[in-house]
Amino acid sequence: MVAVTLVGLMGCTAGRPVRQQDTSRPKVLASFTILADMAQAVAGDHLEVTSLVKLGAEVHSYEPTPSDLRQAAGAVLIVDNGLNMESWRERFYVNLPDHIPRVTLTQGIEPLSIDDVAVAGRPNPHAWMSPRLAMVYVENLRQAFTKIAPEHGEDFAASAAAYNRKLLQLDKELRQTVARLPKERRLLVTCEGAFSYLARDYGLDEAYLWPVNGDSEVTAQRLAGVVRLVEERQLPAVFCESTVNSAAQEEVAATTGARLAGVLYVDSLSGPQGPAPTLLELQRHNIRTLMDGLLQDPR
Numbered sequence: 001m002v003a004v005t006l007v008g009l010m011g012c013t014a015g016r017p018v019r020q021q022d023t024s025r026p027k028v029l030a031s032f033t034i035l036a037d038m039a040q041a042v043a044g045d046h047l048e049v050t051s052l053v054k055l056g057a058e059v060h061s062y063e064p065t066p067s068d069l070r071q072a073a074g075a076v077l078i079v080d081n082g083l084n085m086e087s088w089r090e091r092f093y094v095n096l097p098d099h100i101p102r103v104t105l106t107q108g109i110e111p112l113s114i115d116d117v118a119v120a121g122r123p124n125p126h127a128w129m130s131p132r133l134a135m136v137y138v139e140n141l142r143q144a145f146t147k148i149a150p151e152h153g154e155d156f157a158a159s160a161a162a163y164n165r166k167l168l169q170l171d172k173e174l175r176q177t178v179a180r181l182p183k184e185r186r187l188l189v190t191c192e193g194a195f196s197y198l199a200r201d202y203g204l205d206e207a208y209l210w211p212v213n214g215d216s217e218v219t220a221q222r223l224a225g226v227v228r229l230v231e232e233r234q235l236p237a238v239f240c241e242s243t244v245n246s247a248a249q250e251e252v253a254a255t256t257g258a259r260l261a262g263v264l265y266v267d268s269l270s271g272p273q274g275p276a277p278t279l280l281e282l283q284r285h286n287i288r289t290l291m292d293g294l295l296q297d298p299r
Contacts, residue, residue: 026149029075031086032059033269034128035105035137037279039079041163042141046152047076058243059085059267060213064092076148078102079141083111084212085125103144105137112196116211125212126266128279130197131171135164170283171201177287178202185294189230189238189258191249194266198286209248213267218248230256237261237293242276243268261293 025048030036036051043049052071053062072078073096080086082104093102111123127133142160146153178186186204188195193208207229209218230238230252237259240246246260253260264286265276276282 026076027074028077028079028145029072031078031080031089032267034267034279034282035079035081037269038105038128038134038137038163039141042138042156042159043145044152044155044159046149046155047145053268055271056243056268058213060087062086062088064088068092069095072096072100075100077144079144080104081125081128082106083123083125083127101144101148103140105140107136107140109133109136112200114193114211115196116193119211122212124193124196126194127197129195129266129283130201131167131174131283132201133197134167134279138163138167166280170280174198174202174283174287177291178204181291181294184233185235187229187233187235187294188290189226189235189249189252190264191240191244191246192266194241195264209252213244223248223252226252227255230258234298235294236296236298239264239289239293241266242270257299259293259296259299261296262289264289 025046028039028043028047028049030039030049030051032053033051033055036049039047040049050071052064052068053059069092072092078093078096078100080089080102082089083106086092106125106127109127111125111127114120114122114124128137138160142156145156149156187207188199188204189207191209192213193206193211195204195206195208198204199206207226209222209226229235235256235258238249238252238256239261240249240263242263242265250260252258265282266286269278269282270276275285
C-alpha cells in the first residue's frame with residue numbers, strides 16, 4: 001500500500017487550460033497537484049506535467065495503484081515534496097526502473113519542526129505555503145528540467161524568473177493584507193497544522209486539531225485545548241481544509257460560538273472552475289477567506 005504524491009492530473013496541470021495530451025513531449029510526474037502546477041509553470045510547453053494524486057484527494061495517505069506505476073514508468077522525471085509529505089514514497093519508488101531521475105523540491109530548505117508531542121521532531125512538509133520558500137522549489141525545478149532537456153535551459157530560466165516575480169508579488173500582497181488584522185485576531189485555527197510556514201512569515205499564531213493529515217485522530221485533550229484558546233481569544237472564526245472531514249472543527253465552532261468560516265486549500269488545488277486552480281490563486285483565496293472570517297464580529 002504505497003502512499004504516493006506524484007502528480008496525476010488527468011492529462012493537464014490543475015488550474016491550467018485543458019488541452020489534449022501531447023504524446024511528443026517528455027512526461028514529468030509530480031506527486032500532487034500543487035507541485036504539478038509549479039512544475040508546469042517552469043516547464044512551459046517543453047514538458048508535459050501530470051499529477052499522481054488527483055484533485056481533491058488526500059496526499060499523505062494516498063495509496064498508489066498499478067496504473068500509477070505504469071504512468072510513472074513512462075516519465076523522464078519524477079518530482080516530490082519530501083519531508084514525509086509522501087509517506088509512501090520509497091515503497092512506490094522501489095517498484096520503478098532505477099534509471100528514472102527523481103528530485104525532491106524541498107532540497108535546500110531548512111524545515112520547521114512540527115510543534116506537537118505526538119509527532120515531535122518531524123518536519124512540517126508544507127513549505128510551499130511560504131511564497132519565498134516556494135522560490136526554492138522553482139529553482140530546484142529549473143535545475144532538474146535543464147538536466148533532462150538542456151536545449152531548453154534558457155526558456156526554463158526565463159519561466160522560473162517570471163514565476164518568482166509572481167511569488168514575490170504574492171508575498172507582498174499577503175504581508176500587506178495580514179497587517180490589517182488586529183493583533184488579537186491574528187490566530188489561525190485549522191484542522192491540519194499545515195499553515196506553520198505562512199503563519200511564521202506573516203506574524204500569525206496557529207492552532208490546529210491534528211498536526212498532519214496522516215495523524216488526524218483528534219484527541220479529547222487537543223480538542224479541549226483548541227476550544228479553550230478560541231474562547232480565550234474570543235475568536236470569531238475557525239477553518240478547515242478541502243481534503244479532510246470538518247466534523248471536529250464544526251464541534252469547535254458549536255462549542256465556542258465561532259463560525260466555521262470557510263474552506264482553505266493547502267494539499268490540493270481545486271478544479272479549474274474552483275477558487276484555487278493554481279498555487280497563486282490558492283494563496284489569495286485562503287487569505288481572503290481568513291480575513292473575511294477573522295474580521296467579523298464575534299457572535
